Amino acid sequence: MSMAIVDMLGFSVGAIIRHPLRATLMLLAISIGVASIVILTGLGEGARRYVTSEFSSLGTNLLIVIPGKTETTGTALNIFSGETPRDLTLLDALSLKQHAQVHRIAPVVVGAANVSWQQLSREAPVLGSNSELLELRNWKMARGRFLPGADNTRASAVCVIGSKLRQELFKNENPIGKKIRIGDRQFRVIGTMASGGRSIGVDVEDIVIIPTVSAQNLFNTPSLFRILVEVRSRDALEKVKQHIIKTIKARHQGEEDVTVISQDAVLGTFDRIFTSLTLTVGGIAAISLTVAGILIMNIMLVTVSQRTTEIGLLKAIGASQHQIQSLFLIEASLLTAVGALAGIAIGYISNLFIHYMFPALDNMAPVWAVAAAFLLAVCTGLIFGAMPARRAARLDPIQALARR
Amino acid sequence: MIRLTDINRVFQVGDQQVHALRDINLTIDNGEYLSIMGPSGSGKSSLLNILGLLDNPSSGEYELEGEVVTHLSDEQQAVIRSTQIGFVFQFFHLLPRLSAEENIALPMMLAGIAAAERRKRTRKILDTLGLTDRAKHKPEQLSGGQRQRVAIGRATIMQPRVILADEPTGNLDRHSGHDVINILENLNQQGMALIIVTHDPELGERAHRKIRFVDGAITVDTGSN
Numbered sequence: 001m002s003m004a005i006v007d008m009l010g011f012s013v014g015a016i017i018r019h020p021l022r023a024t025l026m027l028l029a030i031s032i033g034v035a036s037i038v039i040l041t042g043l044g045e046g047a048r049r050y051v052t053s054e055f056s057s058l059g060t061n062l063l064i065v066i067p068g069k070t071e072t073t074g075t076a077l078n079i080f081s082g083e084t085p086r087d088l089t090l091l092d093a094l095s096l097k098q099h100a101q102v103h104r105i106a107p108v109v110v111g112a113a114n115v116s117w118q119q120l121s122r123e124a125p126v127l128g129s130n131s132e133l134l135e136l137r138n139w140k141m142a143r144g145r146f147l148p149g150a151d152n153t154r155a156s157a158v159c160v161i162g163s164k165l166r167q168e169l170f171k172n173e174n175p176i177g178k179k180i181r182i183g184d185r186q187f188r189v190i191g192t193m194a195s196g197g198r199s200i201g202v203d204v205e206d207i208v209i210i211p212t213v214s215a216q217n218l219f220n221t222p223s224l225f226r227i228l229v230e231v232r233s234r235d236a237l238e239k240v241k242q243h244i245i246k247t248i249k250a251r252h253q254g255e256e257d258v259t260v261i262s263q264d265a266v267l268g269t270f271d272r273i274f275t276s277l278t279l280t281v282g283g284i285a286a287i288s289l290t291v292a293g294i295l296i297m298n299i300m301l302v303t304v305s306q307r308t309t310e311i312g313l314l315k316a317i318g319a320s321q322h323q324i325q326s327l328f329l330i331e332a333s334l335l336t337a338v339g340a341l342a343g344i345a346i347g348y349i350s351n352l353f354i355h356y357m358f359p360a361l362d363n364m365a366p367v368w369a370v371a372a373a374f375l376l377a378v379c380t381g382l383i384f385g386a387m388p389a390r391r392a393a394r395l396d397p398i399q400a401l402a403r404r
Numbered sequence: 405m406i407r408l409t410d411i412n413r414v415f416q417v418g419d420q421q422v423h424a425l426r427d428i429n430l431t432i433d434n435g436e437y438l439s440i441m442g443p444s445g446s447g448k449s450s451l452l453n454i455l456g457l458l459d460n461p462s463s464g465e466y467e468l469e470g471e472v473v474t475h476l477s478d479e480q481q482a483v484i485r486s487t488q489i490g491f492v493f494q495f496f497h498l499l500p501r502l503s504a505e506e507n508i509a510l511p512m513m514l515a516g517i518a519a520a521e522r523r524k525r526t527r528k529i530l531d532t533l534g535l536t537d538r539a540k541h542k543p544e545q546l547s548g549g550q551r552q553r554v555a556i557g558r559a560t561i562m563q564p565r566v567i568l569a570d571e572p573t574g575n576l577d578r579h580s581g582h583d584v585i586n587i588l589e590n591l592n593q594q595g596m597a598l599i600i601v602t603h604d605p606e607l608g609e610r611a612h613r614k615i616r617f618v619d620g621a622i623t624v625d626t627g628s629n
């Protein structure tokens with residue numbers, strides 16, 4: 001003997017509709033909880049997408065060579081033997097070009113220097129590199145040309161400046177051919193960068209770019225900050241990575257003293273960080289569902305005590321404890337399910353609104369978060385509805401029926 | 405057939421034990437018409453609750469149609485309440501949100517009978533109760549007599565063997581009280597056992613077999629015939 005599901009649902013809907021205020025309160029509690037999960041995970045996901053897309057703009061199939069070994073393998077012996085990581089040199093960089101899968105190589109020297117033209121002067125980041133950097137990082141020129149020579153091992157007094165720096169130093173004058181002072185040296189401006197081109201770490205609008213060796217001279221250092229290597233295909237990344245380590249090791253008297261990281265690895269790290277951030281804020285939002293659950297329990301308990309007569313009667317006409325319990329559980333989960341759907345709708349609308357206000361943020365909540373929020377809400381209804389439902393099932397029908 | 409053997413029902417009220425039923429021995433044949441009378445608190449309702457499986461005795465044995473039902477599980481007792489017993493209450497206890505026909509169909513819904521079959525049976529019973537034009541009305545739109553008729557429809561829709569009526573006319577005026585009694589007696593003539601608990605001597609006298617209760621024990625039993 002069991003009641004048809006349709007009848008159970010119909011019966012519960014009838015009971016719910018009869019108390020609109022009660023139903024509205026429960027729907028509100030649940031929908032706020034679910035909506036906050038949808039909104040917060042949407043924001044987290046938006047932040048993740050924003051950061052990963054920023055990193056992707058670094059250029060594709062990129063390997064980054066950094067001097068020094070980040071892993072602590074081996075022993076601390078080399079401290080006593082006086083060995084320190086060798087400098088990464090321009091020749092190291094150029095030697096990497098031998099591999100067929102290596103498309104472009106850009107050595108990078110970084111520093112800051114005073115940049116001045118006539119009376120105007122300001123501190124600016126200085127980047128030393130070669131002609132390959134432009135393509136490798138997908139930058140665009142506004143005027144003139146970029147640095148000369150991919151294999152340039154000589155200093156030359158030319159520079160390319162960012163759009164903001166150009167604006168500040170030259171106002172509306174054409175800077176091409178002008179000589180500016182960087183530190184204690186003179187450089188001729190041969191090009192200006194297009195605006196935009198902002199990517200993590202470097203604000204392209206603000207920098208001066210000069211040939212590698214010029215930068216090394218300027219900052220009085222023989223070493224490179226890092227080497228950017230663009231590989232022809234994604235599949236070759238690992239092979240090239242091994243090749244780089246081997247080549248540099250050979251050049252550094254057999255000592256493996258560089259770290260090669262792929263853009264994928266960086267991206268992966270950020271992806272993990274932001275996914276856990278999303279999980280965290282989603283989890284915090286989920287707490288509000290627990291609060292909603294307690295409200296549901298409260299309201300359901302009131303409902304049970306209001307409907308003792310009904311429960312007694314249902315028992316008298318043949319309902320088992322199990323059936324009564326199911327009826328109340330269905331009522332609770334029906335309310336939470338509808339509340340959850342409303343919450344998802346509210347969350348989506350809010351996300352669209354936020355996206356409208358901040359178009360850069362692609363803050364659509366991930367599907368797994370929406371599904372989890374829905375399931376969590378229904379589970380909340382079941383868990384917090386269980387106690388009132390059990391109380392209803394165990395109600396003494398005689399006392400209930402003796403009353404009017 | 406109903407057979408009660410040495411039924412006791414003891415309630416614990418605070419420190420005191422209240423003996424609602426003392427050593428009840430009672431046999432009721434199929435199709436009997438029986439009234440239970442007695443002062444308030446004499447145990448009439450306790451007996452009715454035990455007969456209707458809404459309550460279990462503290463000791464003793466209840467046999468229904470040859471089966472001992474005293475120690476059945478809640479689930480099994482629910483099945484018996486559904487199929488063999490019909491309740492009629494003083495306060496009707498119709499669900500206010502359901503229409504007359506939905507109230508009548510409720511036991512069938514709980515029993516999992518298909519909607520089409522429910523409609524068929526409900527129509528028939530509404531017709532015999534003279535309530536066809538009231539089928540869609542909510543209880544609040546019905547008179548007391550009509551409400552009790554709906555409640556009788558609900559009690560008999562599963563065609564039980566026994567109807568247990570607790571003061572069925574207690575909340576009705578004289579005229580509709582008569583109507584209700586007529587309907588119940590009609591059902592009795594069709595073969596359902598009718599057990600009425602009442603304060604009303606006139607109503608009590610109508611039954612073929614009269615039982616008097618004092619202090620939880622049977623003092624008078626006119627017996628069958």
